[in-house]
Amino acid sequence: MVLDSHTKRELEILNPDSSKPPLGRIDVLTPHKIAVVLLVQQYLKVKQSVAENAGSDGKGSLSPHTRRRFCMLLLKLIQFPDMSYKELHNMLTSAKYKIDPIQLEGFEKCMSELNILGIENLLDLFDMQSVMDKLLSEGTSATHVNQFAIVGLYIRRIIAILEKLTFAEMKALYKSISLYYEKGIRALAISGADSNIESQTDLNISDEILDTNMVHRDRNSHSKWSYKQAELFIAQQCLLLENNELRALSPIDLHSKLNEIIQDNPLFSQAYFLSYMNYLRLHDYFSSLDALYRTFDRNPVQNNNTPDQRGFEYSSLNLAIMHASFDHKTEALKSLKECIMLAQEYGDKQCLDLANAWYCILNSENIDPLDKCLPDQNDLGMIELLTLSIQFVVKVAANCGYRPSDLFQMLLKSDKINCRNSLIEYIGSSLAIRSALWTLYGKNEIASICSQLLLKLKKTWIFGDYGNSESVCKVLCSLALWLSEQGEYNLSAVVLHHTKERFPRTPLANNWMLCDNYITITQCVHRCLWQEGMTACCQLYIFDNKLSILQRASIYITKRNVAIARLILDKLLEDQNLDSLTKVRASILLAYSMINPDGISAQTIDILGEASKISKDEYLEYEAAIIDMMFAYILLENGMSQKAFCTIRNCMEVILANGGIYDKAKTYFVFIKCLVASAATIEEKIQNINDSMSIIQTIIKYFKKLENHTKILDVYSYLAHTFHSLNLIPERNKYACKFRQYQNECNIPAEYLNVFF
DSSP states (O other): OOOOHHHHHHHHHHOSOTTSOOSSOOOOOOHHHHHHHHHHHHHHHHHHHHHHTHHHHOOOSOOHHHHHHHHHHHHHHHHSOOOOHHHHHHHHTSTTTOOOHHHHHHHHHHHHHHHHHOHHHHHHHTOHHHHHHHHEESSOOTTSEETTSHHHHHHHHHHHHHHTOOHHHHHHHHHHHHHHHHHHHHHHHHHTHHHHHHHHOOOOOOSSSOOGGGOOTTGGGTOOOOHHHHHHHHHHHHHHHHHOGGGSOOHHHHHHHHHHHHHHOTTOHHHHHHHHHHHHHTTOHHHHHHHHHHTTOOOTTSSSSSOOOTTHHHHHHHHHHHHHHTTOHHHHHHHHHHHHHHHHHHTOHHHHHHHHHHHHHHTTTTSOGGGSOOOOTTOGGGHHHHHHHHHHHHHHHHHTTOOHHHHHHHHHHHHHHHHHTTOHHHHHHHHHHHHHHHHHTTOHHHHHHHHHHHHHHHTSTTTGGGTTSHHHHHHHHHHHHHHHHTTOHHHHHHHHHHHHHHOOSTTTHHHHHHHHHHHHHHHHHHHTOHHHHHHHHHHHHHHOHHHHHHHHHHHHHHTTOHHHHHHHHHHHHTOTTOOHHHHHHHHHHHHHHHOBTTBOOHHHHHHHHHHHHHHHHTTOHHHHHHHHHHHHHHHHHTTOHHHHHHHHHHHHHHHHHHSOHHHHHHHHHHHHHHHHHTOSSHHHHHHHHHHTHHHHHHHHHHHHHTTOHHHHHHHHHHHHHHHHHTTOHHHHHHHHHHHHHHHHHHTOOGGGOOSOO
């Protein structure tokens, strides 16, 4: 029989050279595949019957819901590995994929007749010409399957293989079908599937991944992964591991699936590569390296031509990256050399650029920046590298003090490239970078809006599997931190808990671990829980050592152990590679450690002046406003109340618009002190402090929300002393009594009281 060109091409794909062994198992006819074809036949019969009866009873065709449900069922059956007859029957009768009762009855009858009537029925049923005539058609008939559609290609592949079977192979196939059916019938009878199918079948299967409950206990006897099914499964899981790990299979379930695939396709290198990625999730580097070595296993006699080794270059590149991560520079360079040779042989420019980037990383001290290769804008394959380069340049430039307007202009160019080429992942990254930039420049409210916009967009269908990427993890941590600064500890804990469930493993988990420890330290500082704060500092050091040092210094300053705080801050500021933001914050803490009731040294002014200059040069507006607030306090303590009042007024707007409630309360407190001190007469002082009582109540509310009881005592102490100096005895006694009552309630040691910090 002469086959058409499409069928020939299918056979060439399935077995390019029948005289030589193919790459693992390509497609093996199994009872499950035969059952799927019978299921399609019965569906078409029911559909034709309904169409013929439409004129007599007016019922019309099958409902859209029924057709859609059966199409989704077929898609799952094509993508799944083979399953037992019991599992197939349970799926056909489940609530999600329940088929028409007439179709189910016809399918059961057909399977029963196939088992009873013998091999002759199998030969008649799958006659090549009859199947092609009955099932496949290039037309649009309602009772035919388009031969170029997914189901049509699936049936044609089965028919093409069936036509090549010898009589002995056909007989073996019939025996396996009989065993498959009889075993399934016995299993259904034992389990009582007719009475409680729904309670025993859990088929909540997403449209993107395989159901983990479909792991067959006796899979070796009937479960077969075809080459195309394995390719689809691995492509889906790789995409999910890269962009949405939460929706990927768990490491144990994925390992079980990969073992099945490798057992059915021993030389399928992509399965080993996915196994390498799965081991990396668990930090099992020895097993991951072994799996990566296995990706080089490929059948060397696949066809008469030279063996197809395409893909080896990426395995070599990943091997180089793994060696580089362990600082094995010599081994990494050897793997990169092999990667470059293979990429040049196959003309893979993208792989060459990636290898070049890692070569520059490994030899950064010997390569001039002008000699480094940049992506070609005219090469469509380099577009992703181009937008990544722009975003990386923005990150570096922000730390180097470039103008914010220039950076946002560069991000606009990146957005144009991303939108023009539908690079969904990088659109989300751009929003996350915007949020980080606004945070760097002290515009926390705008940063919060960008974070919420990203989360809103990630919930839409546009982002699909990119809705759980690194950018989402970072903005969730940013929102949790912002909520904690507003005193919303419960909401912050909810966001962090959601982030932990959404990103359970490193490296993305490092983001929420850092955020969690930072929030814990801040809370411990407010609550005077020094031991817990120090423990969190030790944990924070693992993720960000410089931030840990800053937080540790903050604890020491609050405890008034200023000598230790100065020691560790001086050591931190000796680092020549310290970024501007960390340097400014360390200088601010160092100035705090030098402020004491006995007086303020000139060195404190010098430190703040240098930090203020850096802040303005680097466009760190919020830090500059904090420094101005400190200058106002210093001026006030030195008796220059008018200048202090002017200084605090100039910086209040920035802090109140973008700061947390702790900084807001401190700013309000300094403002009231300056306002009262700058009054010319006692009557003006009394008037000013009486007019400020609503602000004072706000300050107390903020500190109570933060559970910072020492600052509330500071406020009561200031009010009692102020009313005493104004000779208002009843008011003095009122706030002195509140001070004593609140101190007894909270049991706060007196040595931790500090009016300013």
